[in-house]
Amino acid sequence: MQKKTTNNNTIQRGAKQDLGVIICEGNTPNHLNFNFQIAEETEVKVGEYVEVPLGLSVLVGRISSIQSYNEYYTDPEFVKYHIARGITVDSRFPTRSSRWRVAKVKVVGIVRNDRILPPEDAPEPGDTVYRADTRLLTRLLGLPSDGLYIGLMRGNNAIKVLLDPEKLVRHHVAILGATGSGKSYAVGVLIEELLEKNLPVLVIDPHGEYSTFRQPNKNPEEIERCQEFGVTPKGYRAVTYFPKGLGKNGGGEITINMSDLDAYAISEICGMSDVQSDLLFLAVKRLSEERQSYDAETLAEAVEEAAEEWKFQKNTILSTLRRITVLKELGIFGEGFSTREIVKPGVLSIIDLSEDMDERVRRIVAGVILQKVFQSRKRNEVPPTLIVVEESHRFAPQETNTYSKRQMRKIAREGRKFGLGLCITSQRIAGLDKDILSQCGTKIVFRIEGSYDLEYLKPYLDYSSTDDIGRIPLLPNGIAITSGVATQHPIIAEIRVRRTHHGGTGAKLIQ
Ligand SMILES: Nc1ncnc2c1ncn2[C@@H]1O[C@H](COP(=O)(O)OP(=O)(O)O)[C@@H](O)[C@H]1O
Numbered sequence: 001m002q003k004k005t006t007n008n009n010t011i012q013r014g015a016k017q018d019l020g021v022i023i024c025e026g027n028t029p030n031h032l033n034f035n036f037q038i039a040e041e042t043e044v045k046v047g048e049y050v051e052v053p054l055g056l057s058v059l060v061g062r063i064s065s066i067q068s069y070n071e072y073y074t075d076p077e078f079v080k081y082h083i084a085r086g087i088t089v090d091s092r093f094p095t096r097s098s099r100w101r102v103a104k105v106k107v108v109g110i111v112r113n114d115r116i117l118p119p120e121d122a123p124e125p126g127d128t129v130y131r132a133d134t135r136l137l138t139r140l141l142g143l144p145s146d147g148l149y150i151g152l153m154r155g156n157n158a159i160k161v162l163l164d165p166e167k168l169v170r171h172h173v174a175i176l177g178a179t180g181s182g183k184s185y186a187v188g189v190l191i192e193e194l195l196e197k198n199l200p201v202l203v204i205d206p207h208g209e210y211s212t213f214r215q216p217n218k219n220p221e222e223i224e225r226c227q228e229f230g231v232t233p234k235g236y237r238a239v240t241y242f243p244k245g246l247g248k249n250g251g252g253e254i255t256i257n258m259s260d261l262d263a264y265a266i267s268e269i270c271g272m273s274d275v276q277s278d279l280l281f282l283a284v285k286r287l288s289e290e291r292q293s294y295d296a297e298t299l300a301e302a303v304e305e306a307a308e309e310w311k312f313q314k315n316t317i318l319s320t321l322r323r324i325t326v327l328k329e330l331g332i333f334g335e336g337f338s339t340r341e342i343v344k345p346g347v348l349s350i351i352d353l354s355e356d357m358d359e360r361v362r363r364i365v366a367g368v369i370l371q372k373v374f375q376s377r378k379r380n381e382v383p384p385t386l387i388v389v390e391e392s393h394r395f396a397p398q399e400t401n402t403y404s405k406r407q408m409r410k411i412a413r414e415g416r417k418f419g420l421g422l423c424i425t426s427q428r429i430a431g432l433d434k435d436i437l438s439q440c441g442t443k444i445v446f447r448i449e450g451s452y453d454l455e456y457l458k459p460y461l462d463y464s465s466t467d468d469i470g471r472i473p474l475l476p477n478g479i480a481i482t483s484g485v486a487t488q489h490p491i492i493a494e495i496r497v498r499r500t501h502h503g504g505t506g507a508k509l510i511q
């Protein structure tokens with residue numbers, strides 16, 4: 001039975017706010033869990049961090065649920081009687097004195113002299129619970145003072161959420177959620193912060209929504225909220241690139257050098273069968289042995305030579321050659337591009353793939369860019385960089401093996417060593433490659449509606465985020481749960497407003 005208190009006084013001791021008192025309930029308090037009765041008129045939120053002094057140490061926990069109780073409303077007959085007569089229960093009885101709220105808390109750690117210790121002792125029933133101290137919490141969550149400012153924490157006095165760029169970039173990040181939940185907006189926030197630190201960012205942009213990065217935020221509602229978050233509208237240096245022949249006005253043009261593609265990539269664009277791919281593979285092997293830079297014509301010649309040597313059937317040769325003509329028609333091939341020209345400190349480079357083009361072309365362009373930036377980073381020709389792949393399920397689908405997926409996997413697995421980070425976004429989580437998803441050390445999760453997507457994601461979330469799963473389908477736009485390498489423990493944050501103008505708002509149906 002829960003014990004009742006009518007603790008009306010919310011005591012403020014220094015900056016510490018008394019939130020309530022630990023009670024005995026079930027087998028709690030123990031070293032991992034405790035429940036406390038929330039003081040009257042005190043606001044606490046699920047997900048908020050609290051502390052309990054334990055001698056020289058401080059125990060820190062996170063509220064996993066809140067339950068409220070009132071004895072006057074436990075008997076349905078009694079409540080029905082009042083409803084039928086049109087009288088409220090509280091007009092007849094002192095209901096306020098009989099209600100209480102209990103917060104269930106999971107211990108996350110013990111801090112002693114700035115050191116974090118594992119939970120090893122239980123708090124006492126009757127101990128006072130306080131809102132976690134900002135400094136203590138910042139220490140526990142590993143938030144650096146000069147990190148990337150992504151938003152304000154819900155509860156806990158709206159602590160600024162500052163993520164360590166080293167952890168975030170090196171260990172990759174996945175930004176997941178339903179369409180319109182705030183993913184691209186948050187990517188924009190991250191990019192602004194990285195550009196402020198003079199790092200380069202490259203974004204694969206299938207919706208063409210990042211070119212507005214040059215403009216300061218001009219959305220009146222967002223400008224109004226700038227003060228709340230302490231930001232000022234501002235534009236950044238951003239250059240847009242289009243694949244050759246698929247650009248709008250302005251921006252740079254990039255071409256793909258055919259020799260940058262491996263045989264699998266060429267076979268993928270041309271849609272080749274297994275036997276056609278076999279022949280192509282032999283031809284490409286020949287060319288690369290001869291270290292030739294080649295075009296569609298030389299490739300076709302190499303196919304004929306390889307076919308003769310390996311005795312391929314005539315119809316295979318003809319169909320392979322026919323497939324190769326696709327390469328000429330695409331018009332995106334040429335000299336290639338230099339990553340040094342594209343990746344520059346403090347500049348956002350946008351690869352705009354929003355024009356009408358074959359999805360295979362989109363994937364190949366993205367794949368070549370990922371591949372070349374990775375190679376350049378290995379050779380230290382470009383500075384440490386973050387590559388954002390929007391709509392990642394399209395470039396790294398779980399079901400099919402694509403060239404772009406192979407490049408993304410490579411960066412996800414090995415990029416860390418070279419300071420090359422991957423930021424993926426997706427609203428179709430169940431369609432996204434598991435390997436890449438599991439390599440993303442930090443997850444920023446917005447609202448996810450589909451139970452299939454949520455189930456798919458569950459195994460990849462931290463153990464400590466499991467309490468939050470039930471709330472993921474209910475998150476409002478712009479509020480996300482961040483967990484993983486960059487935060488140690490999950491944080492629910494309201495993503496800050498952008499300094500730049502967000503280009504992700506579709507056209508309105510009715511003006
Ligand atoms: N943190 C935020 N603050 C203010 N508005 C936001 C925020 N996040 C999202 N929005 C609004 O929601 C819209 C959709 O967000 P967006 O990030 O483009 O969605 P998606 O998840 O599909 O990428 C944006 O155009 C913007 O108006």
Ligand SMILES: [Mg+2]
Nearest residue numbers: 183184185504
């Ligand atoms: Mg988006």
